[in-house]
Amino acid sequence: MASVRLDQLRKVYPNGHVAVEEASFEIASGELMVLVGPSGCGKTTLLRMIAGLEPISAGTLSIDGRVVNEVAPKERDVAMVFQNYALYPHMTVAENLGFGLRLRGAARDEVARRVREVARTLELEDRLDARPAALSGGQRQRVALGRALVRDPKVFLLDEPLSNLDARLRVAMRVEIARLHQRLGATMVYVTHDQIEAMTLGQRIVVFDRGRIQQIDTPMNLYRRPANLFVAGFLGSPAMNFLRGTLRRDGGWRLETPHGALALGEPPAAPAAWAGREVVVGVRPEDLEPAPAAEAVLAARVEVVEPVGNEVFLNLRFDGRPLVARLPPRTLPAPGDTLPLRFAAERLHFFDAASGGRIG
Ligand code: ATP
Numbered sequence: 001m002a003s004v005r006l007d008q009l010r011k012v013y014p015n016g017h018v019a020v021e022e023a024s025f026e027i028a029s030g031e032l033m034v035l036v037g038p039s040g041c042g043k044t045t046l047l048r049m050i051a052g053l054e055p056i057s058a059g060t061l062s063i064d065g066r067v068v069n070e071v072a073p074k075e076r077d078v079a080m081v082f083q084n085y086a087l088y089p090h091m092t093v094a095e096n097l098g099f100g101l102r103l104r105g106a107a108r109d110e111v112a113r114r115v116r117e118v119a120r121t122l123e124l125e126d127r128l129d130a131r132p133a134a135l136s137g138g139q140r141q142r143v144a145l146g147r148a149l150v151r152d153p154k155v156f157l158l159d160e161p162l163s164n165l166d167a168r169l170r171v172a173m174r175v176e177i178a179r180l181h182q183r184l185g186a187t188m189v190y191v192t193h194d195q196i197e198a199m200t201l202g203q204r205i206v207v208f209d210r211g212r213i214q215q216i217d218t219p220m221n222l223y224r225r226p227a228n229l230f231v232a233g234f235l236g237s238p239a240m241n242f243l244r245g246t247l248r249r250d251g252g253w254r255l256e257t258p259h260g261a262l263a264l265g266e267p268p269a270a271p272a273a274w275a276g277r278e279v280v281v282g283v284r285p286e287d288l289e290p291a292p293a294a295e296a297v298l299a300a301r302v303e304v305v306e307p308v309g310n311e312v313f314l315n316l317r318f319d320g321r322p323l324v325a326r327l328p329p330r331t332l333p334a335p336g337d338t339l340p341l342r343f344a345a346e347r348l349h350f351f352d353a354a355s356g357g358r359i360g
Helices: 043-051 093-103 108-121 137-149 167-184 195-201 219-224 229-234
Strands: 004-012 018-027 032-036 058-063 078-081 155-159 187-192 204-209 212-217 241-250 252-257 260-265 278-283 288-290 298-307 312-318 321-327 338-343 349-352
Touching: 004 043, 018 043, 018 058, 018 212, 032 043, 032 195, 043 078, 043 155, 043 187, 078 137, 093 108, 093 137, 108 137, 137 167, 167 195, 187 195, 195 219, 204 219, 204 229, 212 219, 212 229, 229 241, 229 278, 229 349, 241 260, 241 321, 288 321, 298 321, 312 338
Parallel strands: 032 187, 032 204, 078 155, 155 187
Antiparallel strands: 004 018, 004 058, 204 212, 241 252, 241 278, 252 260, 278 349, 288 338, 298 312, 298 338, 312 321
């Protein structure tokens, strides 16, 4: 297995569009790194540069310490699994799995041995003679993974490999990929726009937006300490609530909004120097909790109640703005109710309203 290092990697398309701005990070040998971001943010472009399918405009790309900017895709020893993994319909599963190896001139016995090994790993042994049309969606996806696996590459690149599957299968395949990664100890770069997939699969995550890296960290660190408003709003479902206003200090901290003041208590994240400045305060839906009226910080009107079984999402309105709370399903308020809520000061996030950067 191999490490992958990006040094100020940049991509400008011939039409002048800057798809990736100076991306620098290293994927350790054996690491599963996820690149996540909204549609069009440049994550596929970045993956294709690693694969050698897209010329690099500037910067350096190294695999295992060797600069590969000018190295042809098939000399890089990477394998890519695409979102639209077209299997050859006229070939059996075994032939589909072995095709890449045969193309590279591997001996018949060797191809057969590798195909058997990979089929065992992916539990496809009893489907080796089937054609793709006879497979389930999950089996097809496993064959697509298997085609990358047979080559035993240094690095696996996966571009939204689960996005064509239905929700249930996606969850099952997500676990299979995590298991596969643990078993193989392979270096993997996994691109997705799905934050749940990113959070559950990634050992580390690169959050991307508009061609720029926003933050790189472990899933829980990203969730607990998002570096800016984009990361804070992108990771977490339902998304973090944002309240904008001016910070004031008199006794405790207050957030002054056009609709009135909100008592914030003594949040450890609020630095004294920020009194009088415009901020955005972030509260995760699970950090808003119903409280007796005397202890409440705000009272919000319930608009829509979404019970999802083990919890309830409450869509609320407070001072004309939408808020979401996430509660255990014990109490089910009704639409139209007014609900007193509080939050723990130490769970609040603070951002500079001008730059969006995290404070504290
Ligand atoms: P998605 O999840 O929708 O695939 P993405 O994050 O993978 O999005 P990319 O496919 O990397 O995004 O595209 C990044 C940006 O570059 C987009 O704005 C896209 O329109 C643009 N782009 C992609 N390919 C080209 C090209 N060949 N020429 C010009 N612009 C391109």
